[in-house]
Amino acid sequence: MKLVVAYIRHEAFEPIRTELLDLGFPSLSITEVKGSGRQRGITEQYRGSSVTNYLRPKIKIECVVADGDVSTIVDTVLKHGRTGSIGDGKVFVIPVEQAYRIRTGEAGEETLQAHPGATATV
């Protein structure tokens, strides 16, 4: 299992989420974060003064998948996340030791499988 972590533009999230759902990967977490890349800061003019913002708002996606599914997730993020301009973001792939579904006590990759065609009842 691997954790795919992607830092993306806000506008890229909905197309990524929709395609992952269509591909059978409905399970993910997101966080609104602030970060900086290699450009460090962006300087803008505000009421006649130069203001440098060192942090830019991004969406962080976390998605744990089986090893064989990593390329599908990464390809989807790259496809919808790329504008070609600086600040498109980054993707990291991190090993995951174990996973548990709390409701059933199941462990391992079976906890990552989506219900076929299910919508949520909470």
Ligand SMILES: Nc1ncnc2c1ncn2[C@@H]1O[C@H](COP(=O)(O)OP(=O)(O)OP(=O)(O)O)[C@@H](O)[C@H]1O
């Ligand atoms: N090494 C990193 N570790 C953790 N987060 C990172 C890292 N690099 C980038 N990020 C996150 O991704 C966001 C977007 O990064 P960004 O796309 O600017 O990367 P970059 O390396 O500067 O590439 P580019 O030249 O295309 O801008 C950052 O604001 C930060 O939240």
Ligand SMILES: [Mg+2]
């Ligand atoms: Mg950058």
